[in-house]
Amino acid sequence: MNDDDNNNTDDQMSVGGDDLQQQLANALAEAEKNLNGWKRSEADFQNYQKRKEGENAELVAFAREVAVAKLLPSLDTLEQALLHRPKADGEHFKEEYQKWESGLDGLVKQLDKALEELGVKKIEAVGKKFDPNFHEAVREVPGEEDGLVVEEYQTGFELNGKLIRPAQVAISKKESTS
Numbered sequence: 250m251n252d253d254d255n256n257n258t259d260d261q262m263s264v265g266g267d268d269l270q271q272q273l274a275n276a277l278a279e280a281e282k283n284l285n286g287w288k289r290s291e292a293d294f295q296n297y298q299k300r301k302e303g304e305n306a307e308l309v310a311f312a313r314e315v316a317v318a319k320l321l322p323s324l325d326t327l328e329q330a331l332l333h334r335p336k337a338d339g340e341h342f343k344e345e346y347q348k349w350e351s352g353l354d355g356l357v358k359q360l361d362k363a364l365e366e367l368g369v370k371k372i373e374a375v376g377k378k379f380d381p382n383f384h385e386a387v388r389e390v391p392g393e394e395d396g397l398v399v400e401e402y403q404t405g406f407e408l409n410g411k412l413i414r415p416a417q418v419a420i421s422k423k424e425s426t427s
Contacts, residue, residue: 315367319363319364319366320360322359323359323360323363326355326356326359327356330352330353330356333349334349335348335349364406367408368408368409369407369408369413370406370407371404371405372384372405372406372407372412372415374398374401374404374416375398375399375400375401376397376398377398378396378398379396379397379398383407383412383415384398384417385415385416385417385418386418386420387418387419388402388418388419388420389419389420389421390420390421391421391423392421392422392423393421393423394423395421395422395423396420397420398418398419398420399421400418400419401417403416404416
């Protein structure tokens with residue numbers, strides 16, 4: 250091999266090395282670009298999450314405000330009812346009591362309406378077949394049929410199809426004839 254052949258090989262390696270250096274520099278630049286893009290995307294996502302959390306908190310606060318606004322008139326009515334309760338020693342106690350009781354019935358209707366407007370639904374109980382998904386049996390009483398709700402001690406409620414509180418009920422238990 251002569252010196253010319255050696256020089257050609259060195260030139261080729263030098264050119265090849267420069268080419269590799271350029272490719273490495275390009276790859277590093279591309280990696281840096283991708284890393285910066287990923288960092289921006291991560292920051293954007295974190296900002297999105299914070300914004301959504303804030304929006305959700307606002308939505309919950311607004312829902313509470315609506316609920317309170319719907320219930321305040323009933324609270325006002327209840328306070329007035331307590332202020333105007335009949336006096337036991339009054340001359341017209343029976344008539345006053347009947348009016349007062351009628352007012353309380355109206356208050357319950359007002360509360361029912363407010364809850365209904367908020368999407369709350371009362372669970373039907375008395376006369377229905379016992380359903381452990383909606384009823385909580387707290388007592389058994391003798392009856393002609395097993396598992397029929399015969400008395401309700403506490404009303405149950407659903408909100409948007411989700412059980413909020415089961416109805417506490419007494420259910421019938423058929424007595425065995427031996």
